[in-house]
Amino acid sequence: MATEPVPIFTSVIDAHPIPAIATREAARFDALVSEFTQRFGHKPAYIARAPGRVNIIGEHIDYALFGVFPAAVEQDVLIACARRPDDLVLDGGERGHVHAQNLQPKYTPQTFAPMLRDAAITQNTEQSASSHVRLHQWHLDIDPRQLRWESYVKAGYYGVLERFFTPSGSAALESEPVNTDILVTGTIPAGSGLSSSAAMVVASTLAFLAVNDKLDIATPDAPTRRITKGELVSMAVENEKRVGVNSGGMDQAASVTALPSTALYISFYPVFHAEPVPLPIRRTARKAVWVCANSLVQSEKVLGAKTRYNLRVVETLVAARILARVLGLSALLASGDSKFTLREVLAAYVGSGEAKGAPAPALTPEQLSAGLERMLDEVERLRPARLAAREAGADAAQADAAGEELGLTYDEMVRFSGLDAAAFHATYLSWVEVEATRFQIYKRTKHVFSEALRVLRFRAADADALPESTLHDLGALMSASQASCSALFECSCPELDALTALALRSGAYGSRLTGAGWGGCTVSLVAEDEAEAFIARLVAGYPPYAGLGDEARREAVFATVPSNGAFVFKLG
Structure with a gap:
């Protein structure tokens, strides 16, 4: 499914094969087109649509690279968009200027334009130990500390600019992003857990690809080909990080690759893979x-990233390093201060020979289930009393304490990771903000492995x-x-x-x-x-x-x- 092209439809019945849904959606499309024309003085060229999703089972394990089991829902985000006519000037003449409006009156209209800024980097070459290279990078004002609706629109736009319009060595562009008008509407309640944010980012990425004629691209292997669903997922994941969320990819993958009447089993290791799974219900x-x-x-x-979502990402990553040390997985630890996930720890533990990015070999669902059952026994070794006993050379198996505090202090976490304080911070905290007095390494790891096993058992239903x-x-x-x-x-x-x-x-x-x-x-x-x-x-x-x-x-x-x-x- 990841290699399939992003679909482009010209009839509503093709986009929504169920007649009752097609009739309802045709009315929504017509209303959106009419409103766009009234507001901007010209008709839209495209409507980008991205659904929300319901995660049936598999929570907070995608960024540990374990498989999840979501399905897209009918609720969605629609973005009508068009290139602004040259004779219709709403704001300044900046390249790539965007005028964005939302049908929800509480979201005020926004105008913005990207800017090219110089960025000096140091590059090693064969001719010299190092040389300075001038690059020009796009800038859009996205403040992850404030939750603004247009930030998700900008995030999608940023990915399109970065992939298709970023020059190197000179400010000259082979082509420039067009001035764009967009009108957003949606039926996914914000903050409902149905992934309205991912749907907004996916839809805005699609809208800017479409209006800039970048859905079909040329490659060395093909004179022209459509951007694939897998490529769109990758772009959307990176784009959402610009609003301060380190997403694992499940939300975007479900929104992009879903099919009617099925759930999706989405796995991320050793490569991204999505397959439709008929539901027995x-x-x-x-x-x-x-x-x-x-x-x-x-x-x-x-808004809660520092103490919730991003903190859990950091806890599971640190847990992977500590568990690898406990299990003596020298090959993983030999990577120095690089990050690896709990899924990679499992692969090394069972000797699967898997490597990130390599399509084979890969564990079968049965082998993965067996490995998870073994790992759930090993997780008990992450109890703080056992970690301390192991470090002291005592019998860790007898170190459980009744009513023990299961969380680690920051200093304890650093010590058990095997890294010095500077390397630990550079690896796990330099790229993200978190707040905690205790880090729940044991509890988070036990959830990840047990939840991954539940997903496989759910998927196995005939x-x-x-x-x-x-x-x-x-x-x-x-x-x-x-x-x-x-x-x-x-x-x-x-x-x-x-x-x-x-x-x-x-x-x-x-x-x-x-x-x-x-x-x-x-x-x-x-x-x-x-x-x-x-x-x-x-x-x-x-x-x-x-x-x-x-x-x-x-x-x-x-x-x-x-x-x-x-x-x-x-x-x-």
């Missing part, structure tokens, strides 16, 4: 659906006709995931805990948070013939829903089907 003795329920606690990755007991098994995996997210990864919150517990009491087979956590949505597996009654019980039993109107409640709790992935719609 439509073929069991009793059909089931997914119900998403918004906790109404807004979860913004950027998609053919199955008894209803299969739904109970899948639901149990989802509920175990929620328990781990709450107790070990600590990415839940009281509202999510209450909402998932209510879902189970209301008849769900299983329920868990979805998305980064700390707010946002839950996803529950529910019998299709019970969906309406289930939703009514959630609405009645979750106090924050009491003050919502009918339309707001429908947006807060809804059943969903797997949706098509990102595409560009070319207007005639």
Whole structure:
């Protein structure tokens, strides 16, 4: 799937093959085109579309390079865009000037233009030990400390500028980015855990590729070819980092590569790989659906990054180094102060011969499951008392202490990593801001390995006709995931805990948070013939829903089907 070209459609029924959905989306497209024309005085040339996603299972393990199991949802971001006509000047004449508006009135119109700045670098050459080279780099004002809607638009734009318009050695450009008008709308609630931020970045990346005629590119191997889904995922992942989120790639991959009526098994090691997996929920003795329920606690990755999302990234990376030392994986440790992930630790531990970027050999799902079961035993060696006993040369197996503090201080973490303080900071903290008094290496690692195993067990469910007991098994995996997210990864919150517990009491087979956590949505597996009654019980039993109107409640709790992935719609 990663090698397939990004689709370009010219008819709504091709973009949305289900007639009822096509009729609804055609009306949305027409309304967006009409509004764009009224605001900018000319018609849009394209509509870029990127869906949100629901992560069925596999939370906070993508940046450890373990596989995840998401599906795209119907809710999406649409961006209508066009090159501004030369005779229509809205603002200054800067190259690549953008006038961006949003249909949501709370998001004010924005105008911005990229600037080329000089950047001096030192380059080693054969002729000289070092020489100074002048490069020209694009600059867009993106402040990751402030959550502004246009930052996601700028992030997508930045990646297009960097890939297609950055000169070297001279400020002269072979071609220049065009002046662009864009109008944004969407149906993904912000901060809901359905990945509105990734959808915004994917859609804006696509919009700027389309309006600058960069969807089809020339390569040494092909005079012209379409940008692939895998390339778009890579661009979007890097682009979202510019707003301060070190994403693992699951959100972008789901938004880009999804197919209707299927989930995706997305793996990242040794190479990015996405495959459609038919869900058994439509073929069991009793059909089931997914119900998403918004906790109404807004979860913004950027605002809480230092103490939440980015901190977890750092904890899992440091955990990989400490575990590699405990297991004596000298080949990994020989890389000095470079970072490696828990997935790479597992590969070295089982002797798979895998290497990042190399397509083969790769562990089969069965081999990976067996390796994860072994690693879950080894994780116990990361308990602080055992780490301290190992360092002191004592019997680490007997070092558990009742009620011991499971977190490490910063100094302890540095010491157990085997790096000196300067090398540790350069490797793990120089590129990201985090705040913590205790670093939960043991708990985070146990969650990552156990969650990765749950994903594989979920994926292994046979998609053919199955008894209803299969739904109970899948639901149990989802509920175990929620328990781990709450107790070990600590990415839940009281509202999510209450909402998932209510879902189970209301008849769900299983329920868990979805998305980064700390707010946002839950996803529950529910019998299709019970969906309406289930939703009514959630609405009645979750106090924050009491003050919502009918339309707001429908947006807060809804059943969903797997949706098509990102595409560009070319207007005639």
